[in-house]
Amino acid sequence: MDGLDHEDEWSDLSPLVAPGERDDETSLRPRTLDEFVGQPRVREQLQLVLQGATRRGAPPDHVLLSGPPGLGKTSLAMIIAAELGRPIRITSGPALERAGDLAAMLSNLVEGEVMFIDEIHRIARPAEEMLYLAMEDFRVDVVVGKGPGATSIPLEIAPFTLVGATTRSGSLTGPLRDRFGFTAHMEFYVPEDLEQVLRRSAVILGVDLRPDGAEEIAGRSRGTPRIANRLLRRVRDYAEVRADGAVDRAIARAALKVYDVDELGLDRLDRAVLSALVRSFGGGPVGVATLAVAVGEEQTTVEEVCEPYLVRAGMLARTPRGRVATALAWSHLGLTAPPDAPGWAAPTLFDE
Known part of the structure; x- marks a missing residue:
């Protein structure tokens, strides 16, 4: 929606926006x-x-x-x-x-x-x-x-x-x-509002968006309408090329898997940062400059593109000594968090 902002919290699916894409963004504005x-x-x-x-x-x-x-x-x-x-x-x-x-x-x-x-x-x-x-x-x-x-x-x-x-x-x-x-x-959007944004955008773009498809895309949009609309356009491409054009939950999941957007909205760079933090540095603490070198990105990219959402999602903690992976980050990567990981709770007698 807010296509003219000069900074973006999320790394886009491509470094450039084609003229047609920019026209789409303009047409989707309320x-x-x-x-x-x-x-x-x-x-x-x-x-x-x-x-x-x-x-x-x-x-x-x-x-x-x-x-x-x-x-x-x-x-x-x-x-x-x-x-x-x-x-x-x-x-x-x-x-x-x-x-x-x-x-x-x-x-x-x-x-x-x-x-x-x-x-x-x-x-x-x-x-x-x-x-x-x-x-x-x-x-x-x-x-x-x-x-x-x-x-x-x-x-x-x-x-x-x-x-x-x-x-x-x-x-x-x-x-x-x-x-x-x-x-x-301005606050981040709740999924229900993003679904409404997606339904409106689907009508303008002529996309056959099913309720479960809208729910799936909204859940991976980081609470941001601009990202929701971008994902909708990518899912539309997938549905038109590899399916019958209708976007339901299964099509949305398959499309977003192709574009490396997981169920929490993390993309390739987000997961690379978490993986380096966990696998290369034992969960931290580690300085952001070192972390940027480990993933082959500029420090400002890690700080301004990845960190805001990872912190808000509860997967990354900023400490005076550096960045630390939380227990949720370990779990999201399919690993067992160490006892000293932030957010880790030891099992009790009442846990199954």
Whole structure:
């Protein structure tokens, strides 16, 4: 759903997304709050913010959307513009390297327009400082000239609504965070909501998705709609090539086995990390740099792609001495956990 985020928690099934795939991602985006599945608290709060602003005839407060990748932050930004009936201008934090880049965009905004900055925590400091004044007073100060002869020219800009998205809210500076009138934190989806997402996507893509097939895919989607939609497209390919096109539980399982996605949603790299940790280092503790070398990946890949889900799934523990495999990780690999593994419970007389 949130296809424009620049970081992804899960390593995709292929390093590149084909043009047709990108078109599919765009077509699967919900257009209104009523179409948006999940995040009930965020939807209710956002609806109140937008309806209140509409009744007052003024742009709503600036909105900050935070949470892991793939949960729908970009989709919500587009929905905000659609609900307000206003155009949206999209950019990203890394693209705003200079204050002049931001000033050019702000000066071209029309009244009431929505400006969306993805990964806003990565915006350059000079541009961020200019953004403070624009968010509060709807003006920017443009510096003309250099040295002692430089002058600052105030430039009025049209009232607008800034929507910022971040996967690392803790990386935002305090002054920037405080200038948002509404902050929403996106949570991971429960399987029931993911099944609803999959049913809607199946209708749009023309996939014959059976209830048990949707349940199987949702259970392997890491609580993330973007991943659920990707898996649905891969299962669709398998069903069309090796079956009659219908996606039931058996077809979903067979397809996801081909794509190395197991019953818990772990892919090849996830299992490689766990296997190295358990088999090569006895379950840890081991430093993440050493672990990355063992699996032949960059350290940042292990830290940003694998670790978040493995920790959330209870298979990996971060300790001051390094990463440690939990008892669940040993069990998932079909091995017996040592007594000192986190999460290990010794059998009692009452255990069979």
